[in-house]
Amino acid sequence: MEHEHDAFLAQAIQLAQEGMSSNEGGPFGAIVVKDGQVVGRGNNRVTSSKDPTAHAEVVAIRDACARLNSFQLTDCVLYTSCEPCPMCLGAIYWARPKAVYFACTKDDAAAAGFDDSFIYQELDKTHTERKIPMFQGQREAALRVFTAWQSKIDRIDY
Amino acid sequence: MEHEHDAFLAQAIQLAQEGMSSNEGGPFGAIVVKDGQVVGRGNNRVTSSKDPTAHAEVVAIRDACARLNSFQLTDCVLYTSCEPCPMCLGAIYWARPKAVYFACTKDDAAAAGFDDSFIYQELDKTHTERKIPMFQGQREAALRVFTAWQSKIDRIDY
Numbered sequence: 484m485e486h487e488h489d490a491f492l493a494q495a496i497q498l499a500q501e502g503m504s505s506n507e508g509g510p511f512g513a514i515v516v517k518d519g520q521v522v523g524r525g526n527n528r529v530t531s532s533k534d535p536t537a538h539a540e541v542v543a544i545r546d547a548c549a550r551l552n553s554f555q556l557t558d559c560v561l562y563t564s565c566e567p568c569p570m571c572l573g574a575i576y577w578a579r580p581k582a583v584y585f586a587c588t589k590d591d592a593a594a595a596g597f598d599d600s601f602i603y604q605e606l607d608k609t610h611t612e613r614k615i616p617m618f619q620g621q622r623e624a625a626l627r628v629f630t631a632w633q634s635k636i637d638r639i640d641y
Numbered sequence: 642m643e644h645e646h647d648a649f650l651a652q653a654i655q656l657a658q659e660g661m662s663s664n665e666g667g668p669f670g671a672i673v674v675k676d677g678q679v680v681g682r683g684n685n686r687v688t689s690s691k692d693p694t695a696h697a698e699v700v701a702i703r704d705a706c707a708r709l710n711s712f713q714l715t716d717c718v719l720y721t722s723c724e725p726c727p728m729c730l731g732a733i734y735w736a737r738p739k740a741v742y743f744a745c746t747k748d749d750a751a752a753a754g755f756d757d758s759f760i761y762q763e764l765d766k767t768h769t770e771r772k773i774p775m776f777q778g779q780r781e782a783a784l785r786v787f788t789a790w791q792s793k794i795d796r797i798d799y
Contacts, residue, residue, distance in 0.1 A: 485778075492779040499786045509799065510790040530797040535712045535735040536699050545692055554693045564783045566775075569764070570731025575773060576760045577693040577728060583775040586783030595787035596798070602734045606727070606761065615733060617724075617741040620643075621650040625722045625744030628657045629753035632668040639688040640754070641667065 488584050491516055491562040496586060499539065499564040502526025509597065511539040513563040515547035515556060515580065522559065523547025539563060540571035544578045554641060556580040565592050568599035569606065646742050649674055649720040654744060657697065657722040660684030667755065669697040671721040673705035673714060673738065680717065681705025697721060698729035702736045712799055714738040723750050726757035727764065 491514060498512025508527035515523035525542025529535055540563050548554055559580040565587040567575060575583060593600050601614075610617035632638060649672060656670025666685035673681035683700030687693055698721050706712055717738040723745040725733060733741060751758050759772075768775035790796060 488776070489778055493782065496779060496783045496786060499783065500789070503786065503790055503793065503796075506795065506797070510786045529712050529735075529799050533706050533710055533712045534703055535706060535714075535737075535799075536694065536703060536732045538735075541694050545694060548691050548693060552691055554687050554691045556693075564786065566777075568731055568735075570728050570735060572764065573726055573728025573731055573757075573760055574694045576763065577687075577696075577726075579693075580773060583773060585775060585777055586779040587787060588777070588780070591780070591784060591787060595791055599731075602731055603764065605734065606730065606764065615738065615741060617743060618646070619724075619743055619746070621647055621654060621744040622746070622749070624651065625654045625657065626749060628654060628661065628668045628722065629745060629749060631658070632661055633753055635661065637664065638661075639664070639666075641687045641693075 487519075488562070491521075491560070492564070492584055492586050494521065495539075495562040496564045498524060498526045502528070502539070507531040508537065510595070511563070511565055513539040513543040513561060515543050515559050515561050517547075517551070517556075517559045522550050536570065538568065538571050539565075540567050541574050544574055548578065554578075560584065565589075565597075568592075568597075569602045645677075646720070649679075649718070650722075650742055650744050652679065653697075653720040654722045656682060656684045660686070660697070665689040666695065668753070669721070669723055671697040671701040671719060673701050673717050673719055675705075675709070675714075675717045680708050694728065696726065696729050697723075698725050699732050702732055706736065712736075718742065723747075723755075726750075726755075727760045 523546040
């Protein structure tokens with residue numbers, strides 16, 4: 484089993500290398516595996532697709548969900564060349580694979596110029612103290628939509 | 642100015658209502674505004690698009706970036722019907738708008754059945770203690786790609 488995980492991590496790292504070499508984006512790659520088969524692939528495409536959310540993990544999750552025709556990655560494993568940033572970690576929790584394997588750490592990423600540790604630090608700050616300040620308003624109007632959702636008979640939970 | 646922010650929040654809330662009513666997904670909406678103009682719109686489309694990353698903020702950010710042909714939302718403001726989850730907050734930091742306005746809080750979302758507070762709690766746990774456990778391997782191989790990135794002459798930083 485250990486060998487299997489190493490082989491899948493190697494595939495994710497290979498995607499990182501290829502995406503970097505072809506100038507699609509940063510040096511990150513990820514794959515999604517189900518029952519021993521690769522069902523999703525991704526590499527960072529932020530700069531080439533002009534999409535700040537196109538991190539390798541998000542691209543791989545979207546690719547796998549499209550292939551599996553599901554918004555859940557039940558029984559899947561995600562392999563990524565680097566420890567996920569907060570955005571990707573959030574995406575992983577919403578997609579719900581059963582496990583994640585990563586190669587480089589977030590400290591390795593920071594040393595290479597990708598400092599998502601600052602985002603982790605921002606999470607602990609109050610809204611208005613953040614580098615991107617956050618303000619609240621119109622809560623009552625928005626709450627009415629939540630109330631409508633809760634009483635919606637044909638809603639699809641996720 | 643306060644009135645302007647309320648009006649844009651109302652537009653985000655309206656998208657939340659419409660997306661829910663049309664069964665595109667959960668009761669969440671967001672818009673991106675630049676120089677007083679709406680440049681991006683989104684509502685939750687997780688269930689209809691079978692994409693767990695299709696939260697309102699991510700959809701709005703991708704829409705705005707496509708329209709502005711940029712992976713950065715410089716000088717933009719994001720308005721969202723609910724306080725962003727960790728995935729969306731991460732996406733916001735990578736997109737770098739200048740501010741965020743939200744209506745409902747994450748506690749309101751949890752009360753309506755959308756408990757992303759558990760993701761915030763997971764962030765503080767060690768890798769293998771998480772509900773989706775995370776394991777490391779193949780670090781040296783992945784580090785070589787980072788080293789190649791750092792010496793890449795034609796790289797595009799982001």
